[in-house]
Structures are given as structure tokens and as C-alpha cells.
Amino acid sequence: MNQTVQTDASTGTPVSGKAHSTADLRRIRSNPNHWYPVAWSRELKPGKTIGTRYAGTPIALVRPTEGAIFALEDRCAHRQVPLSKGKVCGQSVQCCYHGWAYGRSGRCIDVPYLGKGKLPNGVRTFPCREQDGLIFIFPGDPDKADTVPLAPRLARVGDPAYKTRSFGREVKCHYSFMHENLMDMNHQFMHMKQMGQMRPRFLGQEREPGLVEARYSFARTGGKQPLGEALIFGERRDASEKFQHRDVMTIRTEYPYQTLRIQTGDEDPVMDLWIVYVPQDAEELTNRTFGLLSVKRPKVPGVLELAWPFLVAFTERIFAEDREIVELEQKAWRELGGDHNVEVFPVINALRGLLAECGIAPAAAANA
Amino acid sequence: MNQTVQTDASTGTPVSGKAHSTADLRRIRSNPNHWYPVAWSRELKPGKTIGTRYAGTPIALVRPTEGAIFALEDRCAHRQVPLSKGKVCGQSVQCCYHGWAYGRSGRCIDVPYLGKGKLPNGVRTFPCREQDGLIFIFPGDPDKADTVPLAPRLARVGDPAYKTRSFGREVKCHYSFMHENLMDMNHQFMHMKQMGQMRPRFLGQEREPGLVEARYSFARTGGKQPLGEALIFGERRDASEKFQHRDVMTIRTEYPYQTLRIQTGDEDPVMDLWIVYVPQDAEELTNRTFGLLSVKRPKVPGVLELAWPFLVAFTERIFAEDREIVELEQKAWRELGGDHNVEVFPVINALRGLLAECGIAPAAAANA
Amino acid sequence: MNQTVQTDASTGTPVSGKAHSTADLRRIRSNPNHWYPVAWSRELKPGKTIGTRYAGTPIALVRPTEGAIFALEDRCAHRQVPLSKGKVCGQSVQCCYHGWAYGRSGRCIDVPYLGKGKLPNGVRTFPCREQDGLIFIFPGDPDKADTVPLAPRLARVGDPAYKTRSFGREVKCHYSFMHENLMDMNHQFMHMKQMGQMRPRFLGQEREPGLVEARYSFARTGGKQPLGEALIFGERRDASEKFQHRDVMTIRTEYPYQTLRIQTGDEDPVMDLWIVYVPQDAEELTNRTFGLLSVKRPKVPGVLELAWPFLVAFTERIFAEDREIVELEQKAWRELGGDHNVEVFPVINALRGLLAECGIAPAAAANA
Numbered sequence A, B, C: 001m002n003q004t005v006q007t008d009a010s011t012g013t014p015v016s017g018k019a020h021s022t023a024d025l026r027r028i029r030s031n032p033n034h035w036y037p038v039a040w041s042r043e044l045k046p047g048k049t050i051g052t053r054y055a056g057t058p059i060a061l062v063r064p065t066e067g068a069i070f071a072l073e074d075r076c077a078h079r080q081v082p083l084s085k086g087k088v089c090g091q092s093v094q095c096c097y098h099g100w101a102y103g104r105s106g107r108c109i110d111v112p113y114l115g116k117g118k119l120p121n122g123v124r125t126f127p128c129r130e131q132d133g134l135i136f137i138f139p140g141d142p143d144k145a146d147t148v149p150l151a152p153r154l155a156r157v158g159d160p161a162y163k164t165r166s167f168g169r170e171v172k173c174h175y176s177f178m179h180e181n182l183m184d185m186n187h188q189f190m191h192m193k194q195m196g197q198m199r200p201r202f203l204g205q206e207r208e209p210g211l212v213e214a215r216y217s218f219a220r221t222g223g224k225q226p227l228g229e230a231l232i233f234g235e236r237r238d239a240s241e242k243f244q245h246r247d248v249m250t251i252r253t254e255y256p257y258q259t260l261r262i263q264t265g266d267e268d269p270v271m272d273l274w275i276v277y278v279p280q281d282a283e284e285l286t287n288r289t290f291g292l293l294s295v296k297r298p299k300v301p302g303v304l305e306l307a308w309p310f311l312v313a314f315t316e317r318i319f320a321e322d323r324e325i326v327e328l329e330q331k332a333w334r335e336l337g338g339d340h341n342v343e344v345f346p347v348i349n350a351l352r353g354l355l356a357e358c359g360i361a362p363a364a365a366a367n368a
Helices: A003-011 A142-147 A175-183 A185-195 A227-233 A303-336 A346-358 B003-011 B142-147 B175-183 B185-195 B227-233 B303-336 B346-358 C003-011 C142-147 C175-183 C185-195 C227-233 C303-336 C346-358
Strands: A036-040 A048-054 A057-063 A070-073 A087-089 A092-094 A101-103 A108-110 A128-131 A134-137 A162-167 A197-208 A211-222 A247-254 A257-264 A271-279 A287-296 B036-040 B048-054 B057-063 B070-073 B087-089 B092-094 B101-103 B108-110 B128-131 B134-137 B162-167 B197-208 B211-222 B247-254 B257-264 B271-279 B287-296 C036-040 C048-054 C057-063 C070-073 C087-089 C092-094 C101-103 C108-110 C128-131 C134-137 C162-167 C197-208 C211-222 C247-254 C257-264 C271-279 C287-296
Touching: A036 A048, A036 A057, A036 A271, A092 A108, A162 A303, A175 A247, A175 A257, A175 A271, A175 A287, A175 A303, A175 A346, A185 A197, A185 A211, A185 A303, A197 A346, A211 A346, A247 A346, A287 A303, B036 B048, B036 B057, B036 B271, B036 B287, B092 B108, B162 B303, B175 B247, B175 B257, B175 B271, B175 B287, B175 B303, B175 B346, B185 B197, B185 B211, B185 B303, B197 B346, B211 B346, B247 B346, B287 B303, C036 C048, C036 C057, C036 C271, C036 C287, C092 C108, C162 C303, C175 C247, C175 C257, C175 C271, C175 C287, C175 C303, C175 C346, C185 C197, C185 C211, C185 C303, C197 C346, C211 C346, C247 C346, C287 C303
Parallel strands: none
Antiparallel strands: A036 A134, A048 A057, A057 A070, A087 A092, A092 A101, A101 A108, A128 A134, A162 A287, A197 A211, A211 A247, A247 A257, A257 A271, A271 A287, B036 B134, B048 B057, B057 B070, B087 B092, B092 B101, B101 B108, B128 B134, B162 B287, B197 B211, B211 B247, B247 B257, B257 B271, B271 B287, C036 C134, C048 C057, C057 C070, C087 C092, C092 C101, C101 C108, C128 C134, C162 C287, C197 C211, C211 C247, C247 C257, C257 C271, C271 C287
């Protein structure tokens, strides 16, 4: 564990030199003993297979015409070509090259030109689950899959009081940059063109095993409230400080997921976001983002549907700005050969500690 | 030499684990003491020079307006820029940059701004030959060039009973994947869309020094015979097993070349293919394919000419499918950091043994 | 220092083997204790900041609406994102991400969400100067900046008797190839299509500390004088050798700059070029070229303005040919893993010695 970061987080003292931690946070691998989404359900049609990826491991997802989906390592045992280029036959998938077939268990069940007694070994499988429009796999120890929970509902998918947007794409950076980006609301500064001038007020933080939480309120200090925001928060006519700060934004990293909720007092949240950043390459320096953004329907029916295209465009612009900046951070990391961040904001140092603690440090051997 | 592969080849026993051979087959370099085509004759006009490549060595081919072609290392001795960007003057080529000139022997014969007595050394040359529309060089020990044979005729080029198509392009994989692809006819499975369902029957193999041969027959088990195939094999109306298996396909790797012939009994082959995969980069992980495909002319004159465009399109589609899959194999090799193939087909293990035996293992020093 | 090169330069004896010098010239880093242009003045508008680069170091240039420009390391101390994406506020620049602000001295003067007493350190600055339409920085030891001179006038910028063209772009090669290209006028051979046949005559060389000079005259031996050249040199009707050689071309590398002047006797030069090749990446295998080409106005007013577009096109074609060949040299260097040049021209060996002597050899440690 990273002593420097812990100390910062506990004392809140800003660091004025370069952080020389024992392990570079951008080299910490994601912990595979969690459920990670690897595709949207809509991407995988019945009777088809698609190829996807987790941290450099290629994965073939298979949806038989009947029965649940399953996930295999996406390399034929024979010549390592992707099984996801093959054909789904009943409860098996047949490699496109020489027709080797693999069942749900990963076992090789047929080589068309070989006696059944001589069949070679099969391929690795992954526990697989489908929930709220996402396909999840458990890339770690399969025996742990059943004991590791996944929230029973992601954002407010399926709740008729909300409308949910799914979004995301590949971002060329380590997942830790994504967590830090969302949790540090001082980066509202960057979205000024989209959101106008907003002053965040930090209300406090929580640190529990596997969890860091930050709470903020906001005051508009200039500029016009954008339509996208008005749709989410409701229109704010009263500019007095007291009313402006009434909404509370709660951002949480519950490893490895992140959530952001906006609510007024004890009311249901007006916005509820669930998001996760799934490493793509073996070095985990790119991630595919899967986000579910639920917005509470206003009292007047149909308003949200009408406004939806504007809300989509608004969130896309925000996401594009965030993507650009985290990719620039990753680029600087490459050029500098490591993490030189000087973090002064205690909750971000707490978050860094969490990510280092829950993730997997590169093996001592790999550093030698 | 690779003991594992030899054993497999001799016993025919399928391997059920990962093949841990002493040297990775995809790291075996091609043996330079053979004749390799590096360009089509039509690419090199009289009085011109073009640049080509063998295993990372750049080669300038020069065709004077009179006299035979010659081949030089494609780097001026002065500043290493390509001589193939220069000018052909009589029996010499002049570098484009400062005008240094080199003769057929590679000797520097002129530096425009230097006394003749002070001329620097020249550049390396390669034995060079032109046959059947291809330009060959001998990249190895020049003293061996005359003793290493090249078949007197490639495919059936020049035989009026045949029409020959030349084809090929760069493929991003080690040449060994190409040899294995063609020789393992169980990969007909992959061409099902193009060829319909064909069941190959393995008839036997030969293994001699420098040579592996596989023989197959085929039965159509479903789908319609495609036009391209009908043109090559003749139309098959009789679907009985007996007649279906009458054509024999013989595939040979006669290092470093490969041939494929289809014939019925003792008749002349209906198809005769000669093909070679010339490494392009120094690591030999890309190759340029040069193929000559000769098809026997049917009795009715003009039919083959009429059908030619369809046959070209058909073979291009087959070649494109093969190219895609071997490039995926190479990609998997890179990701896995080596060859993890589990080969169960004895003739392919014999072929792997041949390629390892005839090629050049990376130097022990280079592995250390 | 490179003994081999020195010897060559002093004796003028052509080298007939490969030059094995103690350090590869293409690995010699440029000496940072000089003034290097990093942008054209016109690129940086008032109230704006742009990002540029010297040898792998990103640099933010800032032009406040009032006061002189300044130059900071282009990485926010917080998260290393480019300050050049930020906003200029008075005499400071504010990072686009979380709004950290830096003054002219590089000191961090504001973090919007942090008390003033807790401000972290700032970023590095570079001495900065603007002259003749170029923005220069001094990337080395700032204490030396004032003692290192920059010519009071570059080419003939601002001289009403001349018209000056600024040009240049990124070239993918080590700066040493650029110096050698321009100084070795035997490469006129390469520009034959643009310039016709010109025979250079080497008149002599000078070697002083920090300086190498070569002098040439030229005779047209064939082809028509191109319009571009006629505009610079004046039309030459008299083809006798005596008159042809009357113009003297003087090319100088005064480290790290290069100049080329053409003059007849003691007259003012008809052409005066100032040029420098600024390394872009940390390995210095690319450079951005900044050139100022001044052409003396002919006696008839307006002629040069009319002819300018032709002169621009002519010089662009010449520059494109040079760029192509030096990039091919760099490519060969990469493929061969080092410099294999066999230089026979003494002044070029003198130049190589100068560049090795004035530049920074890679640290012994980096070679081990």
C-alpha cells in the first residue's frame, strides 16, 4: 500500500513535491475478482458470437438461440485464431478455420477430421452474467464469482420514474484517471463552456473498505444555465446562495464501479449515474467505458422524451471534454515515464489509496 | 532441430498439450541459400530501377536498356539512400543524391567530384535470374547460386494447354503460417461460403529431405458447386461418393516453394499452382506472396477466356479469406509472445519439422 | 571528440571503409545552451497561448494582451496536462482542467479551491525572446542566456532592399542530416530536374571554433536556367566558363544555425538564407525547420512581387526533394542501427566534427 497517499488523505496536507510512491498508480492492474461488463446485451444477437476484451484477454461471448450466454477465451486451442469469428451450433461454437468445436464448458467436443478419443484439451471459460442491458464476465478466480456481489440494479434501469441512457466508448488511458476525473468536481472549471461558471463546495468525504465517497454542492456564479442541466436539475430561478446550494452531488467509487447521484434533501435523486472503466489492453492503459445515466422524469409527461436529444448531445460534449483531458494525462505519463501528479485535494488522495489497495501491484519480478 | 515436431510427424500421435519446442517456428528465418522472387518482370521497365526487399535487405533491381538485369544492395555506399531512386546509365546506376555510380559488379565507378584514384568501395550484389515472368535473386552465399536449382518451369507458364494467372500481395505473417494454411486442407471449412461444403479425405503423405507432400481427395457434402471451381475441376453432376473422390489434390512444400496440383488418374493436372512466400522485414513476420496458377484449357476454345474474370474474382476471395486468418494467427502469436499451436494433424507436424530443419534458427546469442 | 572525422577533415583523404567513430553522430543531442526558435510570431495571438516543443520538452508560449511573451514548461504541476490548452488571464495562464494559475515566473499563484498559504510549487520557465518574426527560447542553463548571442539580424529581415520568405516544416530526421545536406553542394545533382545541370566547383573551406564554412561557384553545363533561379541570380546569357563561375556561394554552419549567401565580388548578396533545425522529440530524430530566405530586389520595382509565387513554388519543390532524401537517410540509419556513412568530402567531415564537438554526446551510462 501507498504510504504517501494514505498520509495525504488522512491529514489533508497538500503535497508540494513530486509523489514518489512505492508503486506507480498507473501501473496498478485492475482486480480481476470482480464482475466487469464487456459488452452491451444489444450487441450480441441470438445464434451469434462476438469478440470482446478484458485487460488483454480476448473473450468470445456466445448467445445460443436457446439458453443463457457463455464466455470463452477467444482463441481456438488449435491455432489461436478468434472463436468469435466462428459459428454457433446449438450450445457450442465452431472455429472458423478448421472447424474445431467447443461447448459451454470450454471443452473441445469435435475436431471434424479426428477420432473422438483423440480430442485435445479445450479453452478457458469465464463466469458470465447478463443484467440491465450489460453482459458481465468474472475474469478472476471462478470459484469466487458467486460470492462477489453485483448491485441488484445499476443506476435506475427499469424504474419507470426514470429514463436511462447507456453510453461509453474506448478511452486511451488507465482507469484510475477516469475515477479521479469524475470524483474531483473542481474540474467543473473545464466544462465552463458547456455548463457556465459553477462554484463547487466540498461538503465532506467517506472512506470505508472498498469505498471512497465525496459530497459537493454547487452555486452558479456566472453564465446561463444550460438546457441539459436544467433538464436534470430543474430550472433554478432563485440565484441566492442559500437556494443554489440545496442540491447535493454524491460521487462514490465502490471498487471497481463509480456512481454519481444528485438529490435534494431526502428526495429521490434527480440523476443517478453508474459507470465503470474496463481495461482493454494487457498494460491497462486503455479502457472501455460503460455508463448508465438515469434521469428522473419531470411531472409533465413527455417533456423528457422531447428534450432527450438535447440531453444526449449535452452529455456527449461533456464526455468528449473529459475524454480529451484524461488522454492528455496518459500521454504526459508516457512522456514522463511515470506518475508525477501533485495532488492537493484530500479526497482524491483517498481515492488513489483505494485504487492502489484494491488493485493488483505489478509483480516484483516484473519490475526487476 | 525440433525433436517434438519430429516425433509427432513420425508417429502421427496428436499432441494434447502446448508444444514447447527448442525454437519457436515463427522465429525460424528463411534459408537465404535459395532463389527467391522479389518482383514481377513486368514491374521493371528497360532503363529503369526499382526497389524491392528480402528479409529486411533492400534490393535495387536494374534493367539496363541492353543486357540482363542485375541486383544491388539498395543503399548507396555514401549515405545509404536507395539506389533504386537513381538513374540507369548504360550498365550502371547513379545514386540520385550526389551522383555516385555503381556498375553491374557493385563496384563504385564514379564520384563526380572525386578523382578516379580515390574511389571508395562499392555495394553488395546478388545473383539474379529472370524466369517465367519473375525476377529471382539469391540472397545467400553467391558461390552456391549456380548449384542450387530452380525448377525449369514454374506451374505451367508458357504451356499453350494452360492459362496462367499471376497473383499475390503482402501478407502480414511469418511464411510458415502460409505453408501450413495451404497444406492443411481441413481448412476447406473456412471457405464454405465460397466453395460449399466439401469433405476432404486425407490419402497419405511423403517426407523426403527438403520435401513434405500431402494428398487429398474431396467429396461435396452440401451446397452448390461454385462457378470458379467448376471451371477448374470440370462440372460434377454425379454426386456418388465414388466419382466425387476421383480427383487427387497433391500439395507439396519443396523448400522454400509450395505447389498444389489437382489431377484425375494419370491425366495432366487440371490445376497446377506454384507459390512462394518471400519474407519482407528483418524479423520475417511479413511476406510477399508470389503465385502462379495454371488452369488447363477446356476442350471448347474460348470458354476459359470468357470465364477468366469470374475465376479471378473467385480466387481473390479465397486468397482474401486465407490472408485474414493467417494474419490473425500472427496477431495471436504476438499477443501470446510465441507459438502455442496444438497441432494434431501429422502431415502439418511433418511440415513444421521440415521448415524448422531447412530454415535458420535464431542465433543462440540473439536469444540470450 | 571524433578523431576519425578530424583526421579526414585535415587531410582530405577519402575514407574507404565504414566510419567507426566513438559516438554515432545521429545520437548527438543538440546543445541546449543556445537560442532556438520554437514558433513564428504570427502563430501566437495576443491573449493566447500555444504549445510547442524542443527536444521532447513541451513548451507553452504565452502572449498576454499587454507585455512581453513568456515561456513555461507545458505541463501543469498538478496533473501534467498542457497549460497551452488553458486561458491567459493578465500576466498568468490558468490550466484548463482544475484552474491552477501560473505567473510569468512559473510560480503557482492560484488554486481556486485551496488556501493561498498552501499553494504548491510551480513550473519551469525558459528565457524567451522575439526577433525577426520568430519566438526563441533558451532551453539550457538560464544563467547563460544573456551571454549567448543571437545574430542582431537574421537573413535580411527588415531590410527594404530585400524581400524575405519564411518557410519550414517538420522533417523526420536528426538535425545533422540537414546541415550536411545543405553544405554538400554536390547534391545539386539531385535537383537537376528543378535546376538543370549545374557543376559545382569547391573553392575552399574555413574551420573555426563553432564554425565551418564552404565556398562554391557554379557552372551551368546543360539544361535551361529555371525561372526561380533567374530571379535570384539574375539571368545569365553568357555561357563562357569565366562568367559562369562569377557568383560565390558561401555556406556556413555557425552552431546551431546555418546560413547560405550568394554574392558577386564585394556586392551585397543576391540571396541570404538563415536556417535552423530544431529537434522535436526527445531522441532528436525529427526536427522542425525554421528558414528565412531573403532575395535582393531587382532594379525594376515590382518584378520580385510579380515573380514571388513562382519563387515560392520553386523553393518548395527544392525543399520537398531535400526533405525526402534526408528522411530516407534517417530511415536507413534506423534499419542499419547506426551511421554507416562513408564520407569522402573533407568539408562534410569537418562539419561532422563540428556538430559532434558542439553537441552533447549521449551519457556513457545511456550506452552501457
